[in-house]
Amino acid sequence: MNPFAITTLPLNVEALISYVSSPQAGAINTFIGTVRELTGEKKTIYLKYEAYVPMAEKQLKKIGTEVQEKWPGTRIAIHHRIGSLAISDIAVVIAVSTPHRAASFEACRYAIERIKEIVPIWKKEHWEDGTFWVGNQQETISYEKGEPK
């Protein structure tokens, strides 16, 4: 299995868990991002994810390297789905195994936060009353220039 993949296929949580499982692991943490129906009062019909695939896979791998440097002894896999997703579909799965439990939570949390910072994937909400590219019209968020840290 490619541990860092962007795919149009449904994600297989068990496959990622198996991949990170090892005799050295005492803890596996998985984060699964799913399509939520309501955001505030907006009702989602479906979502569409788009990615710059080769770069996104490189960035996922970079996150894996960062995690293994910060939490030695970690095994990690990340898959992100793109294309059209319905309510409750899985958009992202992160699986992290570590010898002890605290690191599994910390490393998995770190990975999802980094995905939201540096991986070129975009979500387009298809609401009852229109569409919206998430992340580019929220003028309350200021984006500093240059490479994302």
Place this chain on the structure above:
Amino acid sequence: MNPFAITTLPLNVEALISYVSSPQAGAINTFIGTVRELTGEKKTIYLKYEAYVPMAEKQLKKIGTEVQEKWPGTRIAIHHRIGSLAISDIAVVIAVSTPHRAASFEACRYAIERIKEIVPIWKKEHWEDGTFWVGNQQETISYEKGEPK
């Protein structure tokens, strides 16, 4: 599915994930505790878990209630296996879904910490050179009397 169960059967991670999945959820965090081969220099051959089953199931349910009070809108399921477990076998699975990701990590972490405090389950290590009931010979840990908080 009973969301709070003690069982001698292999645990099914997917079943717990399905149970907590919902249109209101945007995040699912799962914690999987597995049997680690090495603890310090001690090599585990297998483990045996024993429980006071009816009380342990009640305590798991109590943890579920605590989680739902602390993080409203959460769905949670916890299964713990007992009996003999080999290296890499899954001893415990916690699945938590929440609308947003931060709460899923916090609630799941809370649940595993509570399991280690208040659920009457005991682990017996079977090492290469003997056996050991974990938690009752560690004189560095002092157990306050009365009900565990």
Place this chain on the structure above:
Amino acid sequence: MISILLFAQLQEEAGCSEVEIEADAVSIADIKTLLQTKYGIGSLLESCFVAVNEEYVEDTVVVKNGDTVAFLPPVSGG
């Protein structure tokens, strides 16, 4: 009758998992003394929690006829 349940190492020390005594209004302290003198349970008992009818209780509770008392070594699940 009061049922007394023993788990994990306590069970190994006593050589049995359940003890029944004909009694009413007994203190936890009295039951502990019984377990130590008649069943040879050692100092681990001092670090155990006690549950009556599957609920944790303080050591000061009085146990009645029909109750189930469990002595629980420090737990190690997860």
Place this chain on the structure above:
Amino acid sequence: MISILLFAQLQEEAGCSEVEIEADAVSIADIKTLLQTKYGIGSLLESCFVAVNEEYVEDTVVVKNGDTVAFLPPVSGG
């Protein structure tokens, strides 16, 4: 030749996902001007990150013949 990739809303604004220009040693600023004047891309461009050959770069980099330049709106994966 320099390939310019556009994603998400940028792609919708430009009406295409890839633009090719015959050039060498072009600044990111020059490419932005081209995208704004010729392809009608708006102010979103100012909040985009830029990647050259699949690596994030600073806006000050100079793009050479054979490079692939991607304009990346603020990401929203996960």
